[in-house]
Amino acid sequence: MSSNSTTTAPVKRACDRYETCSTSHPHPTDSGDHSCHRRKVKCIGEGTNPCKNCVSAGLACTYNAIPQKKGPKGSRAKVLSELRENQRSAQLAAGFLPDMGFDGRALSSTFARAQGLLPAGLVDSCLDFFFTNVYLSTPVLHRQKAQEAAVNMERSTEAYCMIVALCAYVMIQTNMKVPTQMLSRPEIAQVSSMTLGHALLEESVRVRNGTDFRESPTHTTVLTSWFYCGCYFGLARENTAWVYLREAATQAQLLGMHDEETYKHDPLDISRKRVLYWLLFMAERFATRGHS
């Protein structure tokens, strides 16, 4: 923060990075491919354009990239919850504790989470897959919100069920190829992504049944039901799919998602909630006509 200007030059902005899109991967053909940022060298020249490095390399020099936002995202209590969870696991292993829910409630083993079914790496690749392939046609969830839910899933059953449902949806609907090195149990590597998706769907449904989510619906629970609906359609279990669609629509109604005033304070999510609500509304309409 306090750079001594008499002895050290202040850090300047390096000429262009790969892309302006925050989540994209570097693309070798981008004009910024040989920039100081890419080369990890000091951008020489008092903010001049072109900078001296680009001049000597005979390259175009631009400063078009929009920097990403810095700083923590989502809850910061990640480390603390990780420590708590480690301690809990150790005590569980030693047989000192009954299995507790991540919301602090005691869980019967019927509703406890399955261990090792969904490693963090797999969550990340499912999210990547979702936002590069599925999201374009159904932008119902903001990437940053999804990332926050993924971080919170350790301690929030609601976030856990939504993320597991999202992963199941990706695997069932798109038949995403699961990289085998991401699977913590070697025996899982043998099964198809459809089967793994089915297992994840059942896990999410089972764990959610241990909560009273119906009494306090949220955007997350609506999304979870929506993903269940998509999963069951993918599995050709249409009647179950319709039930979850109606559940999602009812929760959305209870939440007041039809009234944009209720979520105008959340600019990050407003368009996603709008899309989700209208998607549910139209699907419900379609369902009513189809069954009448």
Added chain:
DNA sequence: TTATTCGGAAATTAAAAACA
């Protein structure tokens, strides 16, 4: 020898938590 690459330390920044 000089040029280039890239691991990672240090600097920077902003959000969350703690405090008054």
Added chain:
DNA sequence: GTTTTTAATTTCCGAATAAT
């Protein structure tokens, strides 16, 4: 409200490697 802490991104040092 302000301050502190934490966690994220960005810059670019300097060792390793490649090219001449």
